[in-house]
Every structure is written in structure tokens, then in C-alpha cells.
Amino acid sequence: MAVDLTVTTARGRTKPASVTADGSDALGEPRPLPPTVFDVSDLFVTYGSHRAVREVSLTVHEREITALIGPSGCGKSTVLRCLNRMNDQVPGARVTGKVAYYGEDLYAPQVDPIEVRRRIGMVFQKPNPFPKSIYENVAYGLRVEGRRPKSELDDRVEEALTGAALWDEVKDKLKESGFALSGGQQQRLCIARAIAVRPEVLLMDEPCSALDPIATAKVEDLMLKLADEFTIVIVTHNMQQAARVSDRTAFFTAENDSEGVRHGRLVEYDVTDKIFSNPADRRTEDYISGRFG
């Protein structure tokens, strides 16, 4: 690929426990913003003739968890899919506006979407293990990258499964089917699969919506742990979840334009504490206090 997307990421930085509303850390010291990973500006997405999402601008920062919330159909998944070019796979989808990844335009003609997806991993709403063994599921991304010696593969699989807090549960049955796991384990398997290729960013589309509260808690803990290493963008319908795990929250809503066409918009984007304690927009307040949809 022609454009070099490699940017040295400040892996050494330790993540502050929480980001407060004014961007200062817990001691009240002003803290510089972490580097920008995604800079989305004026994003429009059209499916066929339906302009589904309009005028979205937001920035995602390194090693933070950014949550996208909002009512069903407001375009959260659509925006998320723009970040790793999965919308290329949707027939009729067209993306305009700018999505910059560490300053490089993701949609520039010379950018290879395959390379983009290798570096920006994704976890889907429904656990979707491949019809293969647990081991092969995790090794899949590494195998498509190229040949590797078996010992290295073994190490990387163990590393990824450990990282996804699944190793202890599956270490004795790596050869068994990925479907032989519970729903929560399957979702952690999908997370392991995504982190095995050591991506820089992890996109998660409602990763807990098919899970019970205990499995959800496990995945949430995992997200907080992974945020030491990865930048995470998560779509969720669960407001407590957004409040618990995220550093920043973007609230989307669906509204009708002058011609009565329903489309999604970004209403408010801010530090999570601010969105949940003192939102600037009335619609955000109504939504998080449950007075909406």
C-alpha cells in the first residue's frame, strides 16, 4: 500500500483512571489530550438513495474508550463500520466526508481496505465464531497474514486467549469447536480472535447485547483491561455500560429532515462524566434519563 499508515503510538503512556470534564486528571492538573486516532469530519453515509447518517464529526483518542449511544436506527453501527471500511461490504453504501486515521485519509484511493482492517479490529454484536476449532479461530487472522512457524502461532494464540480472559477456560480443549462454548465465551473468543493480530484499535458493536449480566461484567472488565493497550470504540444500548467503561460518549439521535426523511445525527459528544451528569443538549438529557424512545 502506498500510504504509510504507521505512526509511532505512545505505547508507554499510562492511562489515567478517568478523564474529568475539563480534561484535567484526578489531581486537577491540566492534562494534554491523548493523541487523536480518528478524526471524523462531516461524515455522510448513504445507502442507495437513503441518506442514513449526516454531518457527523468527532475525534477518538488513543487508548481511550469511546462509546456511541443513541436510539435504534440512529446510525451508530453505520458510523462504526466507517472506521474500518466495513461499509465497503454493504451493497449500495457510500461514504462521504473525511475519516482520518492518525492524520491519513482512510478513504484515499491508494489505501488498501484489507490493511486497514488488519490494523483496526472489529467485534460484532452477535458472537460469530468460524466453523473451526477454538485454536483455528484465534489463529485465523495470523494465518491469513502469512506463514508462521507453529511455535509462534501457539504463543500468539495463548497470548490472545489470555488477553481475552478465556485461556483458563479453554486451554484443555483448543481442538474443540468454537460453537461448543457458551455465548459469553464465544464473544470472548471473538475478542481473542480480534486481538490476536495485535490491532491498534478495537471496534465493538454492542458486544454484550447477547450476553447475561455475569458474562457482560466479564467483557466489561476485559474492555477496561484492553484499554491499557488498545483504543476502543464501542456501540452500546446499555447506558450504565457506557457510563461504567467509557471515557467519552457520543450521543446520536434519529430525526426527520424537512422532507420527512429519517436520518441519524450526532447530537452531543463529550467526556462521559459530563454527558451523564450535565449534558448540554436537552435531547441527550431526555435520552439518558429514560424520557426518550
Next chain:
Amino acid sequence: MTTGETQKIREDRPRERRTTERTRLAVAGARAAGQGLYTPRSAKHRVTNTLFSAVLFLGLGTALVALTAIIGWALVEGWPRLDANLFLAGPSTINPEEAGFRTAIIGTVYVIGGVIALIVPLGVGAAIYLEEFADRERWYNRFIELNIQNLAGVPSIVFGILGLAFIVRGLGNFGFVAAAGSMTLALLVLPTVILASREAIRAVPSSVRNGSLALGATLWQTVWRNVLPAAAPGILTGVILGVARAIGEAAPLLLVGAVTFVVYDPSFFEGGYSVLPVQIYNYAKRPQEEFHVMAIAGVLVMLVVLMLINSFAIWLRNRYEKKW
């Protein structure tokens, strides 16, 4: 529940116990719903159900009885000739007691082997192209799709003439050889294999494809490593059906050179060849009774060959079907 029935319920009740219209309706509705759930349907429904099952059972029964009858009859009639010579000896017009199907069996194996070698890559390749790579909006892709569906219904003799004109003579100019028979039969069964493979590929959930693409796999890697293994059982089913049809075909092969008498073992690219159904036909139309027995025994030979090929394919399918 119809108004008539509501009426009836109302009349069944003593006047004093009548409540408001709305409550009665609600009760009637609830009862009807409950009845629907917990008790068998009305007598009319029961009769229809029984009748329907009976018709289905009759259909199944007829098919089974006819099949067993034919095989049983062939066994009884062909019994005197069920010996090793039947498989090992070549054909003869003079000596029916010692004649066999050797050359026809070899011919069939050659022709069918060629058919499999052609339909698996071509059929699966076409199915992959149409399902994964083709842009449905393009007119030529829609044209191809439509034509494949139509081709599946074209009579086999048409393919025979096509084979004669373009494979034996014309463009291919292979002559009357087993390879020409393979190609002709492959054309005949390709539509079936393509349609079945497409169905199998389409049945692989898109979540699997998306999962693979999201990991940075190319479309080609996704198809090769994920979609094809998952679709393999369905594809093999299509191949089994195609091969089963090809084994039994005589008409198109008569046109592309399957001759009735081949005394020496045939080869793939030169010399005359014969196949089982043609050989059977030849024995059956002779006047002598002994040859009729040969023909019947030949049917059994063909069934055995068919079963061998199919069991191999089914074994292969079960290996892939290992439950994940």
C-alpha cells in the same frame, strides 16, 4: 372465531348470567384462543390432517414399493448370471454364458472420472464467481444466471448433438473417444452442480464472511478458508446428484461415440468406448433370451458401480460435515 359461534355461546348461557357485551366477547375470544392452543382442532381440521398424512404416506409407500420391486425382480431374473465373469469378461455376441461388462465398466469409470474432474472445478468455480464476486447489477451476470437455470431443464439429447457438433467434430475435434463422452456429460450436469453449489455457498451465514473480512482477510482468502469448507457438504451433494444422473445417461453418449461393442479395454483419449447403459441397451434388444438375462444382470452391475461412487462421495461429505 366467527360471529355465529359467539352467538351460540351466548345462547347457551342462562339469561341472568349475561354480563356486558364486551366481557362476553372477551371471554369467547379467550376461550377460542385457549382451545386453539390446548385442544385438538375441530373435526374438519382433523379429517384434513389425516387425509393429508395419508396422501403423503401413500406417495412414499408407492415409491418404496416400486423401487424394491424393481431391484427384487432384477435380482431374481439376473441371478443365473451373477458371477465373476459378469464383471471381468468382455462382451460377446456369440456366447452369452461367458459374456460380461468388463469394457463397459472401464468405459463408465473413465467417462465418469472425466465428468467429476470437469464438474468439480468448473461447477464450484462458477458458483463462487456468481455468489461472491459477480455484481448482480450487471446485465451479463443476470443473463448468465438466467441461462444456467434454463440449461438445467434442457433434454439430454440436445447436449448429445452439441457434443457431436463441437466436441467430437468441429472446434474440439476429439473424435469418438471417452474424453468426448466426459465433456458432453459434464456439460449436461454442470447446471445442476452450479445451482446446488450456489445454494450451499449462499447458506453460509454472512456473519462468518464479515468476521473473516474484519480480520483483514481478502475476499479470496475468506472464500477459500471459510466459505468453501463450510459449503463443502452441500457442494458434494450437488456433485453426487450430478454424477448419479451422468452414470445413467445413454442417449447423448450414443451420439458422441459410445459404441455397443468394444472388445478391448478402452482408453481415455483414443479408440472406441462403451458405457454400461449403452451395453445394457444392446443386450436387451437382442432376440435371444440369454442376453435379456445379461441385460438385467447389467442393471445390477450399474447399481453397484453407482453405489460405490456415491458411498465414496457420502463418506467425503460426512468427513466435512464434522459438526462444528
